[in-house]
Amino acid sequence: MQLTYTPKQQAFRAEVRTWLADNLPRQPLASYDTREGFEEHRAWEAKLFESRWSMVMWPAELGGRGCDLIEWLIFEEEYYGAGAPMRVNQNGQLLLGPTLMEFGTPEQKRRFLPRMAASADMWAQGWSEPNAGSDMAAITSKALLDGDHYVLNGQKTWSTRAIFADWLFGLFRSEPGSSRHHGLSFLMVPLDAPGVSIRPIKALNGKDAFAEVFFDDVRVPLANRIGAEGQGWHVAMATAGFERGLLLRSPARFQHTARKLVELFKAHPESAGRDPGLGDAVLDCWMGAEAYALSAYHTVGRLGRGEQIGAESSINKIIWSELDLKMHETAMRLLGARGELLARAPAAGDAAGWLEGFLFAQSGPIYAGTNEIQRNIIAERMLGLPK
């Protein structure tokens, strides 16, 4: 056990910090759940990419820096610690990207990864359907072979920011008559293809944060399939693992929120005086965020020693989603009667921002596999309990 950073790691931290200090947007960007904000975030991503900060762990030929996981953690700490914008293309970069690297053909990698790193292509997910949520193997959207194309028909839903995105990836039933996780293929679909229609779904925040996507005889070339015909479930499971795992929700983001929560607590002694439970809640939140950070370093070390993490990624998912919820609930309790105010309300004061986070935190235990499904996975795969 050796907890000092090497001079190279310290230099890397300093480089990230300096670049962010020089380049961070002066004003906060608009919400990426709006068209305007989405494009502002895309422009920010392009700027990150120009200086090779968008995907630090990707190899240099794909626009990255070939960083290891410790350097990635350092990058994330500096990035979120500086209050930098949320990453708008994570569905592509953190979920599809690693999937393409593992299962894609050399041609697919060349075609998609650099544009993904640059956010020239923005990606939406196409997993859930009206009758396939937690039970993802119940997918019915079809992809029927017709020469060198698939013909897609059906509907996907809960597709985050699909109304603004360029591409969608997801699972389609390519073997007629197949059931459950058999006969599915993993396809990439351009959202401007004829026959695609997208209907936004207003989320809690009143914005078009996600969408339904309809496919009506949409022709997609075979070259857009990742992995073998009918092997989509296997490919998708790898993607789901990336999502629940560390990459999507690095600890730095939650440590940043925890710090802001401590500041909010100190700024509201009158709330703390009324409700003695608040100090305890803030303490718990901060310790939870630190524990998650320590767990990330421990996991990275264990991966470096050749260990596998497997179902532990389900524990991660429960930890960050419940922590995020608890932090925002605590903030709302601290803010008291001003907590309900929208950021544009003149009297919002320091309540601005917490409400949006509070709303989004409600979705954490639901997306990326509900926490109930995660608990099943922990019980069955880690503890070995019977199905």
Next chain:
Amino acid sequence: MDFTFTDDQLAFREAISRFLMTEAAPEMLREIWETDAGRSPDLRNRIAAQGLTALSVPEAEGGLGMDDVAWALMTQELGYYAIPDSLADTAYVAAGLLAGLDPAHPARAELLPRIAEGSLRLAISHAINPLVSDAQLAEVLILPAGDDLHLVPRAAVDVQANPSIDASRRLGLVSWTPGPQTLLASGEEGRRLQAQLLDRGALSVAGQLLGLAQRMLDLSVDYVAQRKQFGKPIGSFQAVKHHLADVARQIEQAKPVLYRAAHGLAHGEQGASVWVSQARLACCEASWLAARKGIQVHGAMGYTWEVDLQMFMKRAWALDASWGDRGFHKSRVGAYLFADGARLGPGHTFEDVNHA
């Protein structure tokens, strides 16, 4: 940056675990605990033969010279197998204290080699503990008096036994009169040693609580996989699965917190006391949840004397407030967190190691 254990540390843990699995089975512990003394010199000798009592005695004094980081693994094993207080108190907490004395201090040569060979049973306490574990049986006691620490022979103290719900505990109210002939350290050194002692005692309990949590989880998993209702194992029902998944989550979440505290203590980091208290709170949380969910999934069997769960559950309840209750540890974390100028947020987690 490598926040993991060495292969040697992991192998030693594995060896101790395999040894205790056969040598400290619950039915044997029950027999030992039913005796008045509650201790088995025979088991103690066999544990010493494995090298455990020599673990943190410096090499110059006949030990293995390992630090708190190695003990972060070993205390989990002691907790998992419910090894009574005396072993960790002597081999870890007291040995750590004595190893921190001036190299020329006579108590070192007198006591450390005997700890290493396993022939000495020490009791050790701190003002935060109203009672002293294993005071009755100890040959020597290390006791505080104000800023001073004393090394007191058993014959010089009166011990009034105070039975605990944890049948492994032998708690004593110790009466004695400090005198110059027993003085071990005083003044500034006495305060420093007592502060370290408190942290090490608290961390020892943290590791044991985490081991206890793992044991209760394992017992519960075994039980729910076998017990059938409605024609199938109760472990196949989601309500039961989710109870135990929550326990697994708390245990996994607490481990790195424990390890970070152990590193802090071993390296004398500025924030070590805060990391220790954080570890204590995380491990207390995990062990009480494991107890609560454990008894729940055992049903009425969990409420019996017969089923082994009770041994580990009672020990988890008993140790919860030993070497500082949750309020004490929360206050220490709170004082750090809410202080002006506290350096919080991403990037500060390992800051005091890196700017030492």
